[in-house]
Amino acid sequence: MKKLFILLLFFCGCAYLGYLKDPFLDIPNFYKVDDILYRGGQPNRKGMEKLKSLGIKTIISLRGKDKTEEEEKLAKKLGMNFYNIPLSVYKKPADEQVIKFLKIVLDKKNQPVFLHCESGRDRTGAFIAVYRVIVYGWMPKEAYKEAKRFGFWPYKGEAKLKEFILQLKDKKDFFEKEVFSEK
Secondary structure (H helix, E strand, C coil), rough: HHHHHHHHHHHHHHHHHHCCCCCCCCCCCECCCCCCCEEECCCCHHHHHHHHHCCCCCCEEECCHHHHHHHHHHHHHHEEEEEECCCCCCCCHHHHHHHHHHHHHHHHHHHHHHECCCCCCCHHHHHHHHHHHHHHHHCCEEEEHHHHHCCCCHHHHHHHHHHHHHHHHHHHHHHHHHHHCCC
């Protein structure tokens, strides 16, 4: 039993050291969705520099304008495009916000794109779900499961975001028409 306990401590220690060496600690909840899109939480200065070193061309923040001014300045200084699509965790995203997000991400001159909110969970999870349903053809329940794996937690007002994700199928044709049709 003592050996088992020591082994357990050893592996926990290794896991912790791996966490300490994680090169993306400056970007919470960081993940590569595909070659076009990355996701995460609010990056600090080092995180922004790491995004630049990865070749990220565009940052989309889902936080309020009052939270993004310094980030926008730094992004531009580093030569990256910056877009702000302020999204509340307590309301469903407006159609215009979804369309703007998809058009930015799917525009080749913006790729690759990093999408974030404060923690990279709820608002980011909702928009990654949009991407999965509209671009990849996932079922909303599949996209919702992925969002939960990244910490999406629909409590209180966030229930609106869960509802939004699960109803994406109803708006799929509308969003595809708005984003993919030539106007």
